[in-house]
Amino acid sequence: AKATGGGVFSSYHPRMREGLADRLELESDLRAALENGDLRLHYQPTVDLATSQVIGFEALVRWPHPTRGMINPLDFIPIAEATGMIVPLGRWVLHEACRQAVAWAAAGDGPPPKMSVNVSVRQFDRADLSEMVTQVLTDTGMPADRLCLEMTESVLMTDTEANLEQLLRLKALGLTLAIDDFGTGYSSLAYLRRFPVDTLKIDRSFVERLGVIADDTALTDTIVRLGKSLGMATVAEGIEEFGQLAALREMGCGFAQGYYFSRPVPADEAGRLFLEGANV
Ligand code: C2E
Ligand code: CA
Ligand code: CA
Ligand code: CA
Helix, strand or coil: CCCCCCCHHHHCCHHHHHHHHHHHHHHHHHHHHHHHCCCEEEEEEEEECCCCEEEEEEEEEEEEECCCEEECHHHHHHHHHHHCCHHHHHHHHHHHHHHHHHHHHHHCCCCCCEEEEECCHHHHCCCCHHHHHHHHHHHHCCCHHHEEEEEECHHHHCCHHHHHHHHHHHHHCCCEEEEEEECCCCCCHHHHHHCCCCEEEECHHHHHCCCCCHHHHHHHHHHHHHHHHCCCEEEECCCCCHHHHHHHHHHCCCEECCCCCCCCEEHHHHHHHHHCCCEC
16 A cells, blocks of 8 residues: 555555554454453463473463453453553553463462563553552462563664663562573574573474474574573474474473463462472
């Protein structure tokens, strides 16, 4: 479409106009879902590769839409980010994940599981993020050291001074920080050393081709070594087959997630996994 001032829409194909209306409708539906408490969290176990024990979960948001069925986060998180709705949505996710972890702990006799929550760059860019997190920890009674915030490499790439301060404020709360989808961005190794990051999550695209494409196997191995030499934990994402698991164990990767162990599951099912101290 040409930007012909005022007539921007004139060159749109009807299908695209439909797309826009669709998006606006989705946007108002999402706003309503958030206000009405219709969003849900699913939880995917994180497994200790040495013991196969479930040590924690990643909270993943789900939107059961009244007419469209379950909507994938990849189809509505971008809308939430573009509209700023990600801020209240992200606060809800954090609160619900922490509340749930504390509730599971109360039903058992130990501390809450380690809970990982995704934080979008749009949330990260807000100066009051650490206040928001503090408030949620206080409100839910979640111990800070049970919480991990996952963010993508982009926070290591832009405006480094402000981002460093933000990361230090978060770290000061006592929680852990993970770099999500590691290996897909362009973060420099220098930043990685400078920033207070605890965990690298190796992107599924590498794990997918483990043992199939030599370069990807070498890269995964390099990331695991990098993590080790920087004193960081490594979590491999998206393990689907035993071969991948074996390769990662061989490399000394500490933790993993993936359908091979468990898909993201509703809270009641995740609670059972946690309380049974499941080996998956
Ligand atoms: P992510 O943070 O990289 O989460 C991992 C995604 O991989 C999840 O998709 C998970 O269901 C999927 N996955 C896990 N194991 C496997 C596997 O073995 N095979 C395959 N094929 N996929 C696997 P999901 O739940 O659809 O979430 C997609 C993305 O949406 C997430 O990617 C994350 O970037 C974003 N997202 C989800 N929940 C939230 C949230 O609460 N806040 C924000 N900001 N983003 C979220
Ligand atoms: Ca994640
Ligand atoms: Ca990821
Ligand atoms: Ca991803």
